[in-house]
Amino acid sequence: MSALAHLHRPATIEEAVRLLAAGDGERVRLLAGGATLVAMMNAELVDPAELVSLAAIAELRGIRALADGGLRIGAMTRHRETAAEARLAGAAAVLREAAARIANPVVRNMGTIGGSIAFADPAADYPPALVAADAAVEIAGRRGRRQVPAREFFVDWFATALAPGEMVTAVLLAPPAPGRGSYDKLCRVSGDFAIASVALSVAWRDGACERVGLAVGGCGPRPLHLDEADALLRSGRLGEAAARRAGELLAAAADPLEDVRASAAYRRRVIPRMVERAVAQARAQLEANR
Amino acid sequence: MTTPDAAPVVGQSVPRLEVREKLTGRAQYVADLYRPRMLHGAILGSPHAHARIKSYDVSAARAAPGVHCVLTGEDFGDHRMGAFIKDEHAIAKGKVRYVGEPVAVVAAETEAQARAAARLVEVEYEELPAILTPAAALAPGAAVIHEELASYFKVFDAVCGGNVCSRTELAEGDVERGFRESDLFVEGRYRTQPQAHVSLEPCGALAEVDAAGRVTLWSANQSVFRVQANVCESLGLPMSRLRCLTPRVGAGFGNKMEAHVQPIVVKLALATGRPVRLVLTREEDFEIVRARHPFEVRVRTGVKRDGTFVAREVEVLLDGGAYADDSPGVLGYSLLMARGPYRIPHTRCRGTLVYTNKLRFGAFRGFGNPQVTFATETQIDEIAAQLGIDPVEIRRRNALGADDRWFGGQALASNGLPECIDVAERESGWNARAAARAAPGRRRGLGFACTAHIGGLLGTGAIVRMLEDGTVVLNTGAVDIGQGSDTVLTQIVAEALKLPLDQVSVASPDTDGSPYNWGTTASRVTYTTGRAVLAAAREVERQVKAHAAEMLECAEADLELLPGGAVGLKGVPGKTLPFVAISARAHWRKGGPIVGTNTWVFDRPTVDPKRAVATGLPFPQIGVYSFGAVAAEVEVDEVTGQVAVLRAWTVADVGRAINRASVEGQLEGAFAQGLGFALFEALVFDGPRLANPTLMDYKVPTSLEVPYELHAHIVEHPEPDGPFGAKGVGEIGINAVAAAIANAVAAATGARLRELPLTGERVLGALAAAAANTG
Amino acid sequence: MSTRRPLALRVNRAEHELFAAPGDTLLTALRDALGFTGAKRGCNQGACGACTVLVDDEPVRACLTLAHECAGREIVTIEGAAGAAQALQAAFEEAGAVQCGFCTPGMILTAAAMLERTPRPSADEVRAGLSGNLCRCSGYRKIVDAVLRAAETGAP
Ligand SMILES: Cc1cc2nc3c(=O)[nH]c(=O)nc-3n(C[C@H](O)[C@H](O)[C@H](O)COP(=O)(O)OP(=O)(O)OC[C@H]3O[C@@H](n4cnc5c(N)ncnc54)[C@H](O)[C@@H]3O)c2cc1C
Ligand code: FES
Numbered sequence A: 001m002s003a004l005a006h007l008h009r010p011a012t013i014e015e016a017v018r019l020l021a022a023g024d025g026e027r028v029r030l031l032a033g034g035a036t037l038v039a040m041m042n043a044e045l046v047d048p049a050e051l052v053s054l055a056a057i058a059e060l061r062g063i064r065a066l067a068d069g070g071l072r073i074g075a076m077t078r079h080r081e082t083a084a085e086a087r088l089a090g091a092a093a094v095l096r097e098a099a100a101r102i103a104n105p106v107v108r109n110m111g112t113i114g115g116s117i118a119f120a121d122p123a124a125d126y127p128p129a130l131v132a133a134d135a136a137v138e139i140a141g142r143r144g145r146r147q148v149p150a151r152e153f154f155v156d157w158f159a160t161a162l163a164p165g166e167m168v169t170a171v172l173l174a175p176p177a178p179g180r181g182s183y184d185k186l187c188r189v190s191g192d193f194a195i196a197s198v199a200l201s202v203a204w205r206d207g208a209c210e211r212v213g214l215a216v217g218g219c220g221p222r223p224l225h226l227d228e229a230d231a232l233l234r235s236g237r238l239g240e241a242a243a244r245r246a247g248e249l250l251a252a253a254a255d256p257l258e259d260v261r262a263s264a265a266y267r268r269r270v271i272p273r274m275v276e277r278a279v280a281q282a283r284a285q286l287e288a289n290r
Numbered sequence B: 001m002t003t004p005d006a007a008p009v010v011g012q013s014v015p016r017l018e019v020r021e022k023l024t025g026r027a028q029y030v031a032d033l034y035r036p037r038m039l040h041g042a043i044l045g046s047p048h049a050h051a052r053i054k055s056y057d058v059s060a061a062r063a064a065p066g067v068h069c070v071l072t073g074e075d076f077g078d079h080r081m082g083a084f085i086k087d088e089h090a091i092a093k094g095k096v097r098y099v100g101e102p103v104a105v106v107a108a109e110t111e112a113q114a115r116a117a118a119r120l121v122e123v124e125y126e127e128l129p130a131i132l133t134p135a136a137a138l139a140p141g142a143a144v145i146h147e148e149l150a151s152y153f154k155v156f157d158a159v160c161g162g163n164v165c166s167r168t169e170l171a172e173g174d175v176e177r178g179f180r181e182s183d184l185f186v187e188g189r190y191r192t193q194p195q196a197h198v199s200l201e202p203c204g205a206l207a208e209v210d211a212a213g214r215v216t217l218w219s220a221n222q223s224v225f226r227v228q229a230n231v232c233e234s235l236g237l238p239m240s241r242l243r244c245l246t247p248r249v250g251a252g253f254g255n256k257m258e259a260h261v262q263p264i265v266v267k268l269a270l271a272t273g274r275p276v277r278l279v280l281t282r283e284e285d286f287e288i289v290r291a292r293h294p295f296e297v298r299v300r301t302g303v304k305r306d307g308t309f310v311a312r313e314v315e316v317l318l319d320g321g322a323y324a325d326d327s328p329g330v331l332g333y334s335l336l337m338a339r340g341p342y343r344i345p346h347t348r349c350r351g352t353l354v355y356t357n358k359l360r361f362g363a364f365r366g367f368g369n370p371q372v373t374f375a376t377e378t379q380i381d382e383i384a385a386q387l388g389i390d391p392v393e394i395r396r397r398n399a400l401g402a403d404d405r406w407f408g409g410q411a412l413a414s415n416g417l418p419e420c421i422d423v424a425e426r427e428s429g430w431n432a433r434a435a436a437r438a439a440p441g442r443r444r445g446l447g448f449a450c451t452a453h454i455g456g457l458l459g460t461g462a463i464v465r466m467l468e469d470g471t472v473v474l475n476t477g478a479v480d481i482g483q484g485s486d487t488v489l490t491q492i493v494a495e496a497l498k499l500p501l502d503q504v505s506v507a508s509p510d511t512d513g514s515p516y517n518w519g520t521t522a523s524r525v526t527y528t529t530g531r532a533v534l535a536a537a538r539e540v541e542r543q544v545k546a547h548a549a550e551m552l553e554c555a556e557a558d559l560e561l562l563p564g565g566a567v568g569l570k571g572v573p574g575k576t577l578p579f580v581a582i583s584a585r586a587h588w589r590k591g592g593p594i595v596g597t598n599t600w601v602f603d604r605p606t607v608d609p610k611r612a613v614a615t616g617l618p619f620p621q622i623g624v625y626s627f628g629a630v631a632a633e634v635e636v637d638e639v640t641g642q643v644a645v646l647r648a649w650t651v652a653d654v655g656r657a658i659n660r661a662s663v664e665g666q667l668e669g670a671f672a673q674g675l676g677f678a679l680f681e682a683l684v685f686d687g688p689r690l691a692n693p694t695l696m697d698y699k700v701p702t703s704l705e706v707p708y709e710l711h712a713h714i715v716e717h718p719e720p721d722g723p724f725g726a727k728g729v730g731e732i733g734i735n736a737v738a739a740a741i742a743n744a745v746a747a748a749t750g751a752r753l754r755e756l757p758l759t760g761e762r763v764l765g766a767l768a769a770a771a772a773n774t775g
Numbered sequence C: 001m002s003t004r005r006p007l008a009l010r011v012n013r014a015e016h017e018l019f020a021a022p023g024d025t026l027l028t029a030l031r032d033a034l035g036f037t038g039a040k041r042g043c044n045q046g047a048c049g050a051c052t053v054l055v056d057d058e059p060v061r062a063c064l065t066l067a068h069e070c071a072g073r074e075i076v077t078i079e080g081a082a083g084a085a086q087a088l089q090a091a092f093e094e095a096g097a098v099q100c101g102f103c104t105p106g107m108i109l110t111a112a113a114m115l116e117r118t119p120r121p122s123a124d125e126v127r128a129g130l131s132g133n134l135c136r137c138s139g140y141r142k143i144v145d146a147v148l149r150a151a152e153t154g155a156p
């Protein structure tokens, strides 16, 4: 029987944080879209005593432009909204494409970016996309707000940089740069979690790569990302040899599990192949732009 | 739905009679039924695959809030059920034999209370070695799963012992001679995986006891009569003490044919005196009901250089899981189908079915046929490739013709196989297939496969009763599980009596009032029950005419049925009598109410002893063959090995389509289920435990995996004694799908896979191997 | 320990008063407290779509939505189907898109919301739009055709 005794609906982030701090992380939980949390409650995997619904906090909703031209995606922004966001273009399109590949239309209408990244399922779609785009995560706690780069936010299997009592308030992106963002997801059927995924974000100017971010999902405790691979691709101008080498490096660094979706060996095997394909497609677009 | 002029209704795509109720949310499935003062049941499952139960402590559970009763194996008598071998108690008793097997059950005021209390039951176990594979089951010195197997009651002459549940053999001709006479033989080993039914509605039941102690039971089922038999056998109840009814059923593909929680729920209702409902969670539905058997198949086929099939030897090994359930039937049936719809004069098929400590495997659409067909139909492509003969051509040359007989010796009264092959070949553009071009990084291929299936078996009945106003009610006891039999059987009555559809109603199956019907399974309702329905309707016609002859003072032979519910004197337009006048007379003055009944049992022997020898075959009398062919076009992603089905053509000879849309619906739905079987569906065991008993982890095809270009084509070669020529369609559509897809993958890649499912992982591996071979 | 609290829900354009525990899902409230059993439970995990209902015109999984989160919102179940959903009901009947019917309510409501947004979808758009609603009976072909047919008849 559910132990749940209270469902709070605070109107501000500060109040949410205060309610959250009253618990120990197990007893009091934040409720966002519920697509993961309520499913876990139904399966009797978690049994919180209090829930803090984020639904009434206006500040957490929607996507808006920042003063520097960057984008702020509120934690309660639904996957559907992110998938439809036209400003997520160029190098930032990786996020839009990832959002569009999450689950199915109805779940995308429920799940939020904050809930997804806070849960940090290693097979989820946002984490590698955020790492590739080099986004930052805005966090609120009793001592105010802080920002953590996405590359440091995901720390282990289902573990993030969130300290007890902290919550995600937004995802922050640098001003959109011309370029290409792509998200390739390998899964058994549409809407399944990824066996492996490749997020690629390339910013270019005048035919030259300015910034490359490449991350692999589903193949380890957190999104797989190597500065060395990014640098190789940038300096190698997305060339075939650089792509091959980057893929090999990532495959070697991967720490995939064997699970019901696929074996670890298959995951290792497809990483370089998917990386090469993603890079080849970006290269083709870059060349066409020249 | 009114057809005022009573135009022919057989052959029309009449919408389901109950469609509005399903469209508006009013259809009631078992979980939608609520009774006053109803309690809720919950199950505690075994954590062990194989263990002796030493003791129970139910005190904490009994004391938990809302709890009315807690039962364990000690509360159940020593009664066993089973369709073929009576080896299963209603709940684990003495031993547990698979993880999840119910060991204790609770009834409480709420579902949550029942579930919480079930977890408080303490059971002490002594673990036994878990037997998880057929090889382990057959190993010398293996732990024995059913120590009392020899003493179990069996409905057939089972060849069993140790962990062997059943051995079956079927042979025709002289297989050694056949191989000697062959120019070439091809041999292969094939494996198929366990597949879950995933009927969208989970299994459940609701039981209520009346003041006299008699029980009424509603449940998700495919046969109220099998429910009645299973519950009464496993609880030691006289059948007269149990009435089984059916609400709407959210599909059953074999999983709801034999018992699931019905015996437990009846026991809880008897113990508490209150109505009790228990609906399984999706996880429990995966873990404790049943699934499709994994098969290991060895096939060896000998051929002449011109492609003529000469000999075949098949050996299958089935993992039956912890209880026999329908497994002996699946084994026997798979052997009967292993020669396929071809002439192969010398064939020998043998099979072994073993017990293991896993969920029971049982009936699932196709009943063993999809597994052997995957093996035999992919092997035919290998033969064709070796001989340089077109895959369709080699099938056509060897296809059973009008005068040929099925493996075992049965005559084929109708055979549309050659036409099925022609239609699938033509519609798929088979001969232009080389032109198919794939995008860069992808490869395309078209694959082909054939199959057949039976639809006639066991007992059935029908009652057609004319009401006072001349309308009629049909009562067959056949459960419509969503496939549309209520509508089809109504169409048969309406056609026979020339009544508009809305003047025929269908009684819901009820073991108190319906004639016996073995069940909605084995593609049998339209043919088997349809025959009884037509005969009962003809009996009504006879009685109606007898009355009319007296009323009009003429000979019965001069009368005819007129559209809209009337009898008329042939050639005399004014001389007519509406059914209402005849029925009123029968009810109130003369002769008695008009009731047409018919019952029969399928009695053509499966095997002709002059032609074939069989041992351990558990169904002496089945038959009536439908035929089918499938073509599928696939695209393989070279990067990941993943396979997508782009287009498909599924063709079946169903004798006569009583309802075309329903037949198409069966073929399309079966294709989708076969696609899942071919490409990704698989129950994964992590040791003894199911690793993916959820819909997050076990994936079935969505609307994006099934191609929109899924074309169902109907071929009609009437079965002489079928109702309006009809024969079965429920299963034929799934059998050849995996083989057609595997053949398409081979055509696309040159890689031949002999194990299902054809995951990206396996295909990528095979692609690499094929590249290494050629390069 | 969870106690049931009063809750007012607006379902199918009418106010309903009920008691629900804080952890009760909308699906439980609709089915057990209000008798709207048209929303089906196929998995309770968000994976099958049989429980799909509309909340403020958007499709959600009733099994993953807490009942108390829905106060003040407009809930539509299959029992209250109107507009596009009614056109879909007719089209499903004509196209033979209903077999066992267990997926049907969720399919129709999901498709109705999709047609609001995309009134003239292509077959592939329909397939994508319905990809979170499982049907084990039909193979989807007739369902997709029914939605296309409803889009045609519903077009201005
Ligand atoms: C059928 C199905 C299929 C799915 N498929 C995919 C898929 O393919 N790819 C994919 O990426 N995801 C998938 N998901 C997960 C989906 O994206 C979820 O929506 C997401 O993981 C959780 O988001 P939510 O808003 O629903 O969070 P909730 O379920 O409400 O919360 C999830 C967890 O995060 C915590 N939390 C929520 N918000 C915050 C916050 N702002 N700060 C800190 N902690 C917070 C909660 O306390 C909880 O522990 C699927 C889910 C379902 C049901
Ligand atoms: S019951 Fe809600 S999605 Fe299956």
Ligand code: FES
Pocket (backbone or CB within 6 Å): B200, B250, B251, B482, C097, C098, C099, C100, C101, C102, C103, C104, C134, C135, C136, C137, C138
């Ligand atoms: S009609 Fe049965 S699940 Fe769709």
